[in-house]
Amino acid sequence: MSMFDLSQSAADALFKWSNVVAIVGAVLAAIGAYGSFWTGNIRDRYSDERISKNEADTASARKTAAVANESAAKASENVAKANERTELLRQSNLEVQRQLEKERLERLRLEASIAPRRLSEQQRWSLVSSLQSAPQPLAAQITLLGDEEAGGYEKAIWGTLNAAKVQVAAEMAGIMSPPPYGVQLTLQKGNPRSAAIKSAFESAHIPITTSYGEIGKLDARILIGLRPLGVAR
Incomplete structure (x- = not known):
């Protein structure tokens, strides 16, 4: 069958429908392009929000870790100071004990020096x-x-x-x-x-x-x- 075997009325009708289809297709294409552009921006915004949130979470985690490290450093410093105070207290107690023992021996020596002589x-x-x-x-x-x-x-x-x-x-x-x-x-x-x-x-x-x-x-x-x-x- 030849491409010219259509009647004029059929050709006119087909032409009209083809134009309609072309217009509809163009509209759909435009809608699709707009929808793609619009939704793409939305997706980018959500993506940016997720990235921002992740960065904020990371920064918060780093800050928390820094605070924890600082607290640990302060705790270590406090422990060191406490150990130093404990050692100073121990040394002081030892000195007190040595002084008390010295005084005790001196007292015993004095008591012995004034006690009456005896034969054991x-x-x-x-x-x-x-x-x-x-x-x-x-x-x-x-x-x-x-x-x-x-x-x-x-x-x-x-x-x-x-x-x-x-x-x-x-x-x-x-x-x-x-x-x-x-x-x-x-x-x-x-x-x-x-x-x-x-x-x-x-x-x-x-x-x-x-x-x-x-x-x-x-x-x-x-x-x-x-x-x-x-x-x-």
């Missing part, structure tokens, strides 16, 4: 044992001053010498100036019994001072003087 059981036993092992018989004389503290110490030594079977005589001394201090032994040179008495006192850790002189038939003359200053026994 160990000293008594040592003195008796040493004297009993010495050459026999032993003879000694104890000189008393009349001082109360010295008198108590003299009784302890006298009793220990008696327990060791030493022949002991006693005499009361008059006023002596300057007054003697401590336990003073006067011994006879070359006398083994004198040497044994001296050794017995030393073995018992009884503080003594010794001198040598004429003491007759005695092996030792023992003078119980005043308590030496700062000495406990």
Whole structure:
């Protein structure tokens, strides 16, 4: 069939419909282009909003992290300061304890320095044992001053010498100036019994001072003087 086989009326009708279709298509195309442009802008706006929100969230998260880091740094600084204060307090407590211990020892030393002299059981036993092992018989004389503290110490030594079977005589001394201090032994040179008495006192850790002189038939003359200053026994 030839393209000219349509009647004029059919061709006119088809032409009209073709123009209508073309116009409708153009309108639809315009609508589609506008709709695409319009909705594209809307999508871009939402996209921009999402990006802005993400950026805001990221900035907020970074700010929160910065605040958290700052808080952690401050907390670490506070912990360090607290540890420093604790160490200073510990050192202060140690110093207080050292000072208290020093004062306690000084108080004990002072109390011991003014306490009456005594012979301990160990000293008594040592003195008796040493004297009993010495050459026999032993003879000694104890000189008393009349001082109360010295008198108590003299009784302890006298009793220990008696327990060791030493022949002991006693005499009361008059006023002596300057007054003697401590336990003073006067011994006879070359006398083994004198040497044994001296050794017995030393073995018992009884503080003594010794001198040598004429003491007759005695092996030792023992003078119980005043308590030496700062000495406990």
